[in-house]
Amino acid sequence: MRLQIEDPERLRSEAESARLLTELLEAVGGHPPIVRGWHPASGELIAWAAAADRLAVLRLPAAPRPAQLELVGGAEEWGHVALEVLAARGVRAAESLTFEEEEPASPTRVSYSLTRILETRQSPHHQILLFETRGLGKVLALDGIVQLAELDGYAYHEVLAHPALCAHPAPERVAIVGGGDGHLLVEVLKHPQVRQVHLLELDASVLEVCRRHFAQVDHALRDERVRLHLGDAFESVLEFEAGLDVILCDLTDPIGEAARLFEEPFYRRCRRALREPGMMVAQIESIHLHRSTVVGCRQAMGRHFARTDLLWAAMATYPGAWWTFGAGTTGFDPRQAHHRPDLRTRLYHPDAHTWFFIPRTVQETLLA
Numbered sequence: 007m008r009l010q011i012e013d014p015e016r017l018r019s020e021a022e023s024a025r026l027l028t029e030l031l032e033a034v035g036g037h038p039p040i041v042r043g044w045h046p047a048s049g050e051l052i053a054w055a056a057a058a059d060r061l062a063v064l065r066l067p068a069a070p071r072p073a074q075l076e077l078v079g080g081a082e083e084w085g086h087v088a089l090e091v092l093a094a095r096g097v098r099a100a101e102s103l104t105f106e107e108e109e110p111a112s113p114t115r116v117s118y119s120l121t122r123i124l125e126t127r128q129s130p131h132h133q134i135l136l137f138e139t140r141g142l143g144k145v146l147a148l149d150g151i152v153q154l155a156e157l158d159g160y161a162y163h164e165v166l167a168h169p170a171l172c173a174h175p176a177p178e179r180v181a182i183v184g185g186g187d188g189h190l191l192v193e194v195l196k197h198p199q200v201r202q203v204h205l206l207e208l209d210a211s212v213l214e215v216c217r218r219h220f221a222q223v224d225h226a227l228r229d230e231r232v233r234l235h236l237g238d239a240f241e242s243v244l245e246f247e248a249g250l251d252v253i254l255c256d257l258t259d260p261i262g263e264a265a266r267l268f269e270e271p272f273y274r275r276c277r278r279a280l281r282e283p284g285m286m287v288a289q290i291e292s293i294h295l296h297r298s299t300v301v302g303c304r305q306a307m308g309r310h311f312a313r314t315d316l317l318w319a320a321m322a323t324y325p326g327a328w329w330t331f332g333a334g335t336t337g338f339d340p341r342q343a344h345h346r347p348d349l350r351t352r353l354y355h356p357d358a359h360t361w362f363f364i365p366r367t368v369q370e371t372l373l374a
Contacts, residue, residue, distance in 0.1 A: 010102040023064050104117050143156030183256065188220065207235070291330060319331070
């Protein structure tokens with residue numbers, strides 16, 4: 007049982023938290039704690055108390071975030087008793103909300119304990135949910151599948167953007183397919199050579215939600231280099247006949263409307279939209295849980311690009327963890343960095359450019 011405490015300020019002292027946990031244990035089991043603890047960890051205070059088969063853990067993050075009270079052992083009535091104890095002390099609390107991801111290809115289900123729901127909306131294309139959770143920060147889910155977490159989103163977006171923009175000889179005109187959360191756009195705009203970025207996004211509501219809750223996204227969307235194209239990218243990419251240098255595909259999973267953006271006809275359209283020299287990079291799922299997608303996308307890309315390769319990123323919050331990106335060029339080697347701009351990044355660095363590509367001998371083994 008987990009409870010969320012909205013106004014935890016009075017519990018931030020060791021004495022007050024110990025008094026609360028003692029009252030809780032005595033209320034549900036009739037026995038005082040056998041052991042108590044207090045740990046002022048970085049950015050979070052943790053207090054706990056245990057009595058026989060009962061355990062209570064209180065987590066107090068930095069203000070103004072709510073506190074989390076976890077109750078282990080005993081019957082389901084624990085929660086009701088705990089709420090009564092808290093109410094008697096004038097502390098507002100409620101049962102903690104949870105979100106369970108529903109990724110069809112995953113053999114496991116991941117449950118997130120929410121500290122706050124920031125926004126939820128049903129658009130014509132997606133069920134949008136933006137929430138906060140302890141340890142991950144803000145999390146964006148579309149149709150029950152996590153798309154972005156502040157904890158590790160940088161890894162995905164940096165690997166999708168920077169290897170391509172450093173490898174291309176002159177990446178002046180770039181198109182982002184999807185990317186409605188705006189974080190890939192933030193990375194692309196870090197490159198001084200980029201003169202135009204065309205954002206081909208299906209769902210305006212995703213853009214609206216994310217620019218409202220992520221200041222860096224709102225700032226990026228105001229950049230004079232950005233051109234927004236709302237609609238189906240399968241069709242709108244046709245507007246760029248031999249007019250783009252780089253295409254970056256930041257897509258949702260290959261389900262429903264997005265499925266055809268992982269197939270050969272779309273890659274053929276992307277190749278037509280590129281001029282010489284040209285490069286495309288697309289997320290193609292996890293090599294663990296979506297191996298057939300990875301193999302199929304690589305083969306389909308190879309039918310339209312002179313040279314193909316695979317990049318990778320470790321994603322703690324994505325099913326399968328090892329996330330894969332397919333790269334295709336009109337002939338030049340994507341493993342050769344033509345530029346070494348001074349980028350403010352957390353993972354990618356031009357001096358380690360080849361490290362982000364899966365070694366070819368490993369590719370042969372993985373995809374055999």
